Amino acid sequence: MDAAERLLITEGHAAISTRRVAEEAGLNHGLVHYYFGSMDELLVQVLERFTQRLIERQREMYGLEVPFIEKWRAAMSYLEADEASGYQKLWFELQALSWNRPELQARVARVNAEWRAVVTDAFTGAVQSYGLDTNAFPVPAIVSLVMTFNQGLILEGLSGVREGRDDLLNAIDRWLVSLEGGPA
Template sequence: MIKIPDSTTIEHLNEGKRQAKNKDARLTLMMAAEHCLQHDGYAALSTRRVAERAEMPLSQIHYHFGSKQGLLLALYEYLNASLLDRQKAMFESDLPLSEQWNLACDYLDEDVASGYVRVLQELTAAGWSDPAIAAAIRLNSQGWIDLLTDVARRWAANQTNISPFTPEGLANLVGSLFLGVESRLLSQDSQKETILRSLRDVGSLIKTFEDANK
């Protein structure tokens, strides 16, 4: 005998479908915003342009995010979380720190080529004049510093002495280093190859420390 679902079961099924549909719509709009930032920059970004790119009514942006600011905040958190998860997985691997550094450089190359870095930098720049976006950037940036601090602590534990540095200081230095490199690469710096080579040379320096402590 076929069991007919009761009204509660049907409502749960319908609610699940609504949630899935809303999630898909949010993701579509965020990806459209990412495309617009990547190709046109923040200065040319508008909710209308994003809606057109997503092939969705403009009202959907206001429904799901409330405003352009809400859309950008959601996009920043989405992109930042995916990158942070990737880096956590890398640093939790059994690879030596020198190889992890080189892999981080590979990721940087990929993210610059894909336009990922430009989108994040555009969102960061938006925070210079938008306190809410700036607050989100500070909060999410701390997640990176916390991760790098943990990595630095593990590395320092195997070294004889890292003075005058501290794990916290090294984490902030490395984080600032990569942000600075990203900015110079996006500005089409004529010293691009030298910058990237020097960044990878840090991995060689770490390898020297590793070999000395074997």
Template structure:
């Protein structure tokens, strides 16, 4: 029963966050939407911040697992990277990207949120770094770049693209062309290897 209440609250928080944004998120509205007493938010999460962080952690864990599975496939890196670009479209449509960007912005003024969002995002960058390390033969010489710097540049490219896509849809062609060009470069490296 407690797990069911917790799940209802997280689902309701997701809906409210996407509808109202982080700044306007009301725990009363979340509780009403979940059909549970307001006190359950404090019981399960300690308050608004704990609820939001639990929501982000749950979403992040599911999507990170998806990425780990995809990048663990035995196919050329450029095809896996192309799938990551397709996943970005899915994550935009699902609302995850907006939720993440809302929490990044909230983390600028709330150190606890900032620390948790940083911890969650680090796991994505660490995954990318591991992918670069494992694809060393396919990538060849990285020149002055380390696997970590390559992972950071790619991760930041996605995050910056996400920000612009949320700002206005007119960025879509530019963002996906820029991200796609990395896939094109990876394909050339693959053919040359």
């Protein structure tokens, strides 16, 4: 599974085969069948394991009792660290895989839902402590905006697009700092 993850990161799901994975792992290709039954099942379990890890990480982040702006900055710093580590590539390759495998979609949706739950909690707290007006922009709308813009940033990153990225992140950070002043 580690070898499969490495290959997903470096070559993508289209390039994965039993023999390729075995070579990467330094093992015999028959073992894929012995341990997983099929190539597909290996990929399913990679997604499964990824899901569990991500959920764990998010539970941790959620548990911290720190000011909202710290959570935000932590999340934004993940954005860079995860790009460097290949974590995002792995996640997006698994998503791309699921586009054509209905049986995997539910699991991808679950990761999304877990993530959404964390973001929702964080922003529910932020909206209260900042005293923001949620009539015009209710929390679910904010959460959706944050989730989607985040995924869009990752996607652009995978294509090497950096334009406007810092402008946006800086603007948001400035705005959050200005909110720290008091209710608005």
